[in-house]
Amino acid sequence: MDTTAQRKAEIERPEPSGLSQSASPRLTLSGISKSFPGVRALHNVSLSLYPGQVTALIGENGAGKSTLVKIMTGIYQPDSGEIGIDGQATTLPSAHAAFGHGITAIHQETVLFDDLSVAENIFLGHAPRTRIGTIDWRTMRKNAREVLETMRAGHIDADTRLKDLGIANKHLVAVARAMSIDARIVIMDEPTAALSMKEIEELFLLIEFLKSEGKAVLFISHKFDEIYRIADRYTVFRDGEMVGEGLLRNTGQNEIVRMMVGRNVDHIFPQREPKIGAPVLSVSGLSHPTEFDDIGFELRKGEILGFYGLVGAGRSEVMQAIAGIQRTSRGTISLDGQAIAPKSAADSIEAGIVYVPEERGKQGVVIGLPIFQNVSLPSLARTSKSGVLRLAEEFSLARSYTERLDLRASSLSQDVGTLSGGNQQKVVIAKWLATTPKVIILDEPTKGIDIGSKAAVHGFMAELVAQGLSVIMVSSELPEILGMSDRVVVMREGRIAATYDNKGLDAETLVRTAAGIAA
Amino acid sequence: MKNFLKYREIWLLAGIAVLIGLISTRFPGFADPANLRQVFNDTSILMILALGQMVVILTRSIDLSMASNLCFTGMVVAMLNAAHPAIPIPVLIVIALAVGLVLGAINGFLVWRLNIPSIVVTLGTLTIYRGATFVVSGGAWVNADQMSPDFINFQRAAFVGLPVLSWIALLVIALFFLVMTRTQIGRSIYAIGVNPTASVYAGIDVGRTKFIVFCISGMIGGLAGYLWISRYVIASVEVANGYELNIIAACVIGGVSIAGGIGSVGGAVLGALFLGIISNALPVINISPFWQMAISGSAIILAVVLNARGERRQGRIILRKAEAA
Numbered sequence: 001m002d003t004t005a006q007r008k009a010e011i012e013r014p015e016p017s018g019l020s021q022s023a024s025p026r027l028t029l030s031g032i033s034k035s036f037p038g039v040r041a042l043h044n045v046s047l048s049l050y051p052g053q054v055t056a057l058i059g060e061n062g063a064g065k066s067t068l069v070k071i072m073t074g075i076y077q078p079d080s081g082e083i084g085i086d087g088q089a090t091t092l093p094s095a096h097a098a099f100g101h102g103i104t105a106i107h108q109e110t111v112l113f114d115d116l117s118v119a120e121n122i123f124l125g126h127a128p129r130t131r132i133g134t135i136d137w138r139t140m141r142k143n144a145r146e147v148l149e150t151m152r153a154g155h156i157d158a159d160t161r162l163k164d165l166g167i168a169n170k171h172l173v174a175v176a177r178a179m180s181i182d183a184r185i186v187i188m189d190e191p192t193a194a195l196s197m198k199e200i201e202e203l204f205l206l207i208e209f210l211k212s213e214g215k216a217v218l219f220i221s222h223k224f225d226e227i228y229r230i231a232d233r234y235t236v237f238r239d240g241e242m243v244g245e246g247l248l249r250n251t252g253q254n255e256i257v258r259m260m261v262g263r264n265v266d267h268i269f270p271q272r273e274p275k276i277g278a279p280v281l282s283v284s285g286l287s288h289p290t291e292f293d294d295i296g297f298e299l300r301k302g303e304i305l306g307f308y309g310l311v312g313a314g315r316s317e318v319m320q321a322i323a324g325i326q327r328t329s330r331g332t333i334s335l336d337g338q339a340i341a342p343k344s345a346a347d348s349i350e351a352g353i354v355y356v357p358e359e360r361g362k363q364g365v366v367i368g369l370p371i372f373q374n375v376s377l378p379s380l381a382r383t384s385k386s387g388v389l390r391l392a393e394e395f396s397l398a399r400s401y402t403e404r405l406d407l408r409a410s411s412l413s414q415d416v417g418t419l420s421g422g423n424q425q426k427v428v429i430a431k432w433l434a435t436t437p438k439v440i441i442l443d444e445p446t447k448g449i450d451i452g453s454k455a456a457v458h459g460f461m462a463e464l465v466a467q468g469l470s471v472i473m474v475s476s477e478l479p480e481i482l483g484m485s486d487r488v489v490v491m492r493e494g495r496i497a498a499t500y501d502n503k504g505l506d507a508e509t510l511v512r513t514a515a516g517i518a519a
Numbered sequence: 520m521k522n523f524l525k526y527r528e529i530w531l532l533a534g535i536a537v538l539i540g541l542i543s544t545r546f547p548g549f550a551d552p553a554n555l556r557q558v559f560n561d562t563s564i565l566m567i568l569a570l571g572q573m574v575v576i577l578t579r580s581i582d583l584s585m586a587s588n589l590c591f592t593g594m595v596v597a598m599l600n601a602a603h604p605a606i607p608i609p610v611l612i613v614i615a616l617a618v619g620l621v622l623g624a625i626n627g628f629l630v631w632r633l634n635i636p637s638i639v640v641t642l643g644t645l646t647i648y649r650g651a652t653f654v655v656s657g658g659a660w661v662n663a664d665q666m667s668p669d670f671i672n673f674q675r676a677a678f679v680g681l682p683v684l685s686w687i688a689l690l691v692i693a694l695f696f697l698v699m700t701r702t703q704i705g706r707s708i709y710a711i712g713v714n715p716t717a718s719v720y721a722g723i724d725v726g727r728t729k730f731i732v733f734c735i736s737g738m739i740g741g742l743a744g745y746l747w748i749s750r751y752v753i754a755s756v757e758v759a760n761g762y763e764l765n766i767i768a769a770c771v772i773g774g775v776s777i778a779g780g781i782g783s784v785g786g787a788v789l790g791a792l793f794l795g796i797i798s799n800a801l802p803v804i805n806i807s808p809f810w811q812m813a814i815s816g817s818a819i820i821l822a823v824v825l826n827a828r829g830e831r832r833q834g835r836i837i838l839r840k841a842e843a844a
Binding site: 368 | 705
């Protein structure tokens, strides 16, 4: 699928930059760094947004895009770096301050008020008042209609309640709100993720309108065709650093993919000699009404099967279905040749499949309980006798698994909340291993943890498969996928796009398959 | 966390000691062991109820219908006793537990199967159970002279130095302590209170566990129904009207977090004792009802402030691992 946009971009490459360089940027971020304990989210990044132009922010999951948006909207404070608006150095200490500077963000899921009318949503906080200080409803409705008209969105009735609108129209209302406060910088964070083709076209018309009004637009998307269609400039982030920027018309898709994936070797993956055996888990025709369709794959004994894809490709949902947490509409799952139909997490744990979820805080550790109780939680049925706990067994179970993972804690009775992110992750893994599974599904096992803990988790995965377990690893980190997997399944929009043997597989192929770009 | 809980219980214990000390200055006999045993006995029913409520609150739920359950079950056993004085008291207690269990199971079923928030379910059953009391009694009272001597005297009988009522409270406390610290269900109750999502992934059936806690609070309500009626020797539609708030207050003062997951048997018992001392002892030394209420109210706020401090500690830890995506 060699898109016309790409061809156009490549044909036009020799042409000197056509966009006006004379225009000075409306917003400049320079030397911005932001760290969270154990994680460097942004390091010395820069970004400029120009009036009347759309800048695309491109990067893999975890490249630091969301952190940057949060800095621009005043939610996070950078550790260092400067923010300039119209050439004036400034700070954005709060969301309110960012709003005051005319910076608005339109998110994937709009943050508006479902039970208020369109007009109320547009003018919330700056509604026109009557002389006695009450809201001037008539003027508000009239102004709302005017704003919508100028945006060519006159089909939206200002009196409709927001919840009765589709997502695309909600976006329009969000933009109308931005217009009504005279927003000058509009950030669109994956605005097309939940839209149909027709709605995307309408959104693009709207972006054209914003450009014509002289707004500076930041457009974040994973989809290359959209980026080439609408954006003038690009900035590429990788691992929290800015690795390239320029005019899109001068840059081909492949060049941008290379910027996204090329990286320094900062991590050595364990060497292993896989001993792959017979299939352990086979899944076929697995479908869900809305999240995924016709998923089929085999996992063999002693294998690490990587699952790669963009956020929202349905990888976690498939894994949750296999783990008995998500319901399916069709399809079969069999373990060691036996068909299973897990109806709850307890069923699949019993069968020998465990799912280590992605969000460690929300779905993994139970902060407030001590380490040993966290580890034994899914194994309580085994460590207790007719409902009565056997604390000695619980302790020895917890001790043996936490020692194998090299957990750093002063005591197993310590609250897990006092551990670092990496050590919490070890507790989560220990708790699942303690159930003695046949198949272990790790969803983003190293997301947001430091390099040292990553290496420990990877080493441990290698040890697991060496012992004859089978591992499914869902990961959005290319080095991890390439460094650990025996085979890689790539998912796109709820379906399996391709399955690769990890021999001479390169990152660009994976990114292209996940994004649906032909080689 | 455990250290912090101990810390909070010690403070509560210290608060109770100070309270007893202050009362002793006006009423010298108050700190006598005999009198303290009396205070314990007087507070037994509230302690039992607070433990039943605690397990519900731990799972991020609430049972507002406990006092109505108490009233209904109390009326049922009182009427049974009036009609058939020959039924032995232990059998009546089993009946009380069973009736309470049915009422609790209704709450639990609605919370579990229909997925209605427990505050709404039990706000409804609070009224329904009290209304049901009116229906079964026809609005009539059961008075002391209609109850059999056994019915009234069972809990007052002395057994190894303590009234049976105190022994029942001690037994319930011990039972709850064992369940909460040594059984799978106890551990599950804490786990789903602290992190329901992680508990689902760990294979705990959150809905079923909530059903069980409502069954527990229901049984406790039923048991307290018999104990209350035989103690105050009158059964009417008005029995324990509004008492659900005292039960919840005892839990909160005892350090049970309304947000779920935090709380201990010791804390709930001490919280109940604190309230018991205030309501039983202060009138004796002529402190006005206003001051009694002010003191219990302040104790609730103080407890919540201490809770909030505990949660802020956790908040800092959560922030530290904010995701960088």
